[in-house]
Amino acid sequence: MDFIRNLFYGKHKYLFGLVLLSFISVICVAFSMTGSDDFDISRREVLLRRIGHELLLQSGDSISRVLPIKKIAENEYQITFEKDLAFQADSLVNTTQRLLAKDPFASDYIVNVLNCGNASVAYGYAISKNKKNDIVTCIGRKQPKACYMINIKFKPTGINSAKKGYLFGSLSFLAFVGFIFFRSVKPRRALSNDQHTNMFTLGSVLFDAKNRKLIINEKMTDLTGTETRLLLIFALSPNETIERNRLQKEIWEDEGVIVGRSLDMFISKLRKKLELDPNINIVVIRGKGYKLEINA
Incomplete structure (x- = not known):
């Protein structure tokens, strides 16, 4: 658990950069598949033209043409003919x-033969990779000579689906990591914007953040760097609960090591240095964090 927290709190900038680089790599790999994908689509269209060609020959027509194959949907194609056929x-x-x-990607598909005039289905069947799921009817019947269109719809498979999976999966993961990253840096930025304020009056205590000193009843008490940063967070939000995780992250994130007992130790030291003023105290808010209470 300490390793995971350190990764997010102490090294979140590096983590975000690593994830961004990984995301870009995945996208590049996904779209590098485009060339192979285009080849498979072109090959499929050739096979569909061959189907139309053989149907014309079976109908006794060796002269008229199979019209250009139309892609009418993402995984659906249409075969049309120059002349009527049976x-x-x-x-x-x-x-x-x-x-x-x-x-290799056409194991499952549905074929519908449509009348050109009204697009009604003259004949249809479904082929599945599992032969038990094939749906084929009207075997042995001859369809009369007419104008037909043949629509063949394939089950989505293959490289195109894999590419989309990589893309959407990567986008979702990047969005999640981005949310964690920006949520973690937001409090830090808020603190940085207010750090130009050097002097704070906390009850009868004067807190000199720049020089790391407390002045209580004309007595001066020195603060360590960590004590100063910790008290500065409280001074910017007096009488407000500060979450424990936020304190740990903002004080120790640059060191990359967060130890729960370290926070408790510095809170205890600050309490002792503030105890000369009974109206000021750092109290524990159970299950949440700490609050700098200043009684008027």
């Missing part, structure tokens, strides 16, 4: 299975 349901199923078996 097809056998079982031939379409066998042709798509045989050719798409060459696509």
